[in-house]
Amino acid sequence: MIAAIAAQSGPVEPLIRWRWVGHHLDDLRERALEHLWLTVAALLIGVAIASLLASVMRRWRWTAGPLTAATTILYTIPSIALFAALLPLLGVGYAVPIIALSTYSLVVLTPFLLAAFDDLDPSTLEAATAMGMTPVQRWRRVDLPLAMPTIVAGLRVTTVTIVGLVTVGGLFGLGGFGDFIDDGLSRDFSTPIVLGVVGSVVIALVADLMWVVLGRAVAPWQRDRDRRSP
Amino acid sequence: MSEGSTAGTGAVHAPGAPAEQELHLTPSGSPRPDEPAVEFVGVSKRFGEGAGAAFAIERLDLSVRSGELMVFVGPSGCGKTTSLRLVNRLIEPTGGVVKVAGRDVMTVPPARLRRDIGYVIQQAGLFPHRTIAQNIATVPSLLGWSRTDIDTRVEELADLVGLDRALLSRRPSALSGGQQQRVGVARALAARPSVLLMDEPYSAVDPVVRAHLQDELLALHERVGTTILLVTHDIDEAVRLGDRVAVFTTGRLAQVATPDDLLAHPADAYVEHFLGGDRQLRRLALRDARDLVLGPLSPSLDRQLAAGTVVEVPVEMTGRNIVDAMLESGRTIAVVVDGDRRLGTVTLTELTDLLHLR
DSSP: HHHHHHHSSSSOOEEEEEEEEHHHHHHHHHHHHHHHHHHHHHHHHHHHHHHHHHHHHHHSSGEEEEEEEHHHHHHSSOOOHHHHHHHOOOHHHHHHHHHEEEHHHHHHHHHHHHHHTTTSOOHHHHHHTTTOOOHHIIIIIIHHHHHHHHHHHHHHHHHHHHHHHHHHHHHHOOOOOHHHHHHHHHHHHHHHHHHHHHHHHHHHHHHHHHHHHHHHHHHHGOOOOOGGOO | OOOSSSSOOOOOOOOOOOOOOOTTOOOSOOOTTTTTTTEEEEEEEEEEEEEGOEEEEEEEEEEETTTOOOEEOOOSSHHHHHHHHHHHHHSSEEEEEEEEEEEEGGSSSSHHHHHTTTEEEETTTEEETTTTHHHHTTHHTTOOHHHHHHHHHHHHHHHHHTGGGGGGGGGGGOHHHHHHHHHHHHHHHHTOOSSSEEEEETSSSSSHHHHHHHHHHHHHHHHHOEEEEEEEEEEHHHHOOOOOEEEEEEEEEEEEOHHHHHHHSSHHHHHHHHHSSSHHHHHHHHHHHHSOOOOOOTTTHHHHHHHHSHHHHHHOHHHHHHHHHHHHHTSSSSEEETTTTTEEEEEEHHHHHHHEEE
């Protein structure tokens, strides 16, 4: 393939053909939305399952080992292999990327959720119980707000991971900016490849920034630490 | 401290605790005034099952009077903290009955029970995500007080524990250890509990701050009259703070007595060893010059003072300080003065007699 490109005579192919981009704005918008909604859907499903897993692990401690091992094994499956394996089972459609992406997201997210609640200061929690909070009140007023910074950190890593993996799914024509890359690779055309890569990175950066801002918003007390009074 | 240090009389607190100190737990009517605020009746706590089981507490019997400041003291693992936590059901007994305001704690739903029992722990255990005001308002807000009632109460408590009101809008991390401990006390007292439990409240603060906080606690206790159960491993703290002191040894009580009684008559070798040395001097340290019965001022006093045959001591001094001043000056007569005013005289013999009068 490289030899073929090198052998080409005539005008050198530019990295980006802006005219092509101009003609594919609709396509670009569609892929971007697809990329976004695949990410959000996989994240939501991942959060739901990871919450369930983390709760089970915290409730029945002995399950933590086996469950962690199981999710880690899932994570060792290369993403391309997982997409390829699911395709014949589920056919072309959104089911394959969403299942694959949620699987990876829960592997990343579950340890964060577990740590978020395990690392809370036991004396703070005991004080809350001793003040007369019921278990539900304590969870809402103390456990959850104090766990939020770690939860948000987990969501941040998970989101960025998913955004990147959506692109891999695109290689199989499963949506998002990966479709552009797939298209570009299949005909040695750099413009859609660049478009796909840049688009994917921009979404990842924007999502990351969003979580940073949100993380500050849910933990205003963590900024007080530097302003200690004598 | 005043009442806690009076000689061997049991140091019952003066009646007249403010009306706000009602015992909320009592099912109907008002509690009998002589009813113990907290009572342990044959209480046992065993951890584990079968052969591996170990008693943390075995058949504990103890009554804490209403308004009393009772200190549980003993080495680690003696069951003092376990006993304290039985009161608000953070731990449940395996035998016997724990009563608060006459009611078996096991018959009261835990959340309701605990809202009527203040709890202060070592490092204050404040909620880092909430402001100081919100921390103090924890129990009132659980009890559904109105916004205005809560705000009023929070400011009242800030003043009570000596906390600058400007700090109310800050978060705990902005406060020093001593300030956090004050907030912990304010939070525990917010809803006017029947009983205040304090688990090693001062062991995480430095000695200077600790002494200050101890003085504040005594003043506070005098003012609000709440029954207090305080756990410490520090015998000096116990003797300094307690109206009565309960000395624990593994799982049982070695002695329950006023600080003076404890120092004067340790029940056994274990208590004696735990108390350590200088017991008589420490008894004198429990008395202010104010509490001493002073002798008359003789007309020749000016001459004696000028000649240096007597020593002048301020009225803020304890009996122990006076003895020290006598030892330092080589005189055995001291004149107690309050500013410019001379109050009377005290002799070394009188101080010695004081320790032997029953």
